[in-house]
Amino acid sequence: MDLNGQRMFPGILLIGFGLYFFLQQSAFTWVKPYLGWPALLLITGISFLVQGLKEEGSGILPGVVLTGFGLHFYVVDYLGWWANDTGVFILIIAVGFLLQHQKTGHGLLNGILFLFLAAITLFYGTIKQWLGPLESFWQFWPLVLIAIGGYLLFVQKNAGHSRKKS
Structure with a gap:
């Protein structure tokens, strides 16, 4: 990152905060x-x-997450169709990863996983109805998430270390 890039974030941030505080004090x-x-x-x-x-x-990613969360807290009270659900926050994170992937080529798997999780969370009631008699198994889906996370953290990590030693 060049010197101009190091100035861009704090420059915009200071201008934005300055406008914020100016407008708070204004008439x-x-x-x-x-x-x-x-x-x-x-x-x-x-x-x-x-x-x-x-x-x-x-x-x-942090830009989309912070901007998305900020917009959410504004529009949730004004748009009747806007969901005020955990899934909205997960969806915003998914969009952040997908946009990051567009720019850098990294984060596609994370974006898809978060998008899938957002869909499950936002449409939880509908999914439970579709499952019908299998609905009792649906209560264990958080454990599946924990198992996948544990695999990614510990099993896949250890497999990577053993390949490097060979």
């Missing part, structure tokens, strides 16, 4: 309801996104 009353903590998430997220899109892409 513009119409903007006051929008100056809560989600605005700080948006400012920080946009700073990461701009840096990630202009530079090597490392800021895309």
Whole structure:
């Protein structure tokens, strides 16, 4: 990363925070309801996104996550169709990984896994209905996630170390 890249994130962040605090002190009353903590998430997220899109892409994931979470906390009260569910947060993370993959070529598997998990979480009730008599097995799906995570952390890691020693 060159010197300009190192200035981009803090520059945008400082401008955004400066505007935030200026508007808090200003007489513009119409903007006051929008100056809560989600605005700080948006400012920080946009700073990461701009840096990630202009530079090597490392800021895309935190940018999408922070911007998405900030937007979620604004729109959840105004859009009746917007889900206020854990699955929305997982979906935002999935989008972050997929956009990061578009820029860097890394994170596709993570994006697909999070997208799958978001779909399960958002459509949990429908999936339980589809399963019918197998519904009792559905209660164990969190254990499947734990098992896959353990495999990725410990078994696959150890397999990689044994290959390196050979």
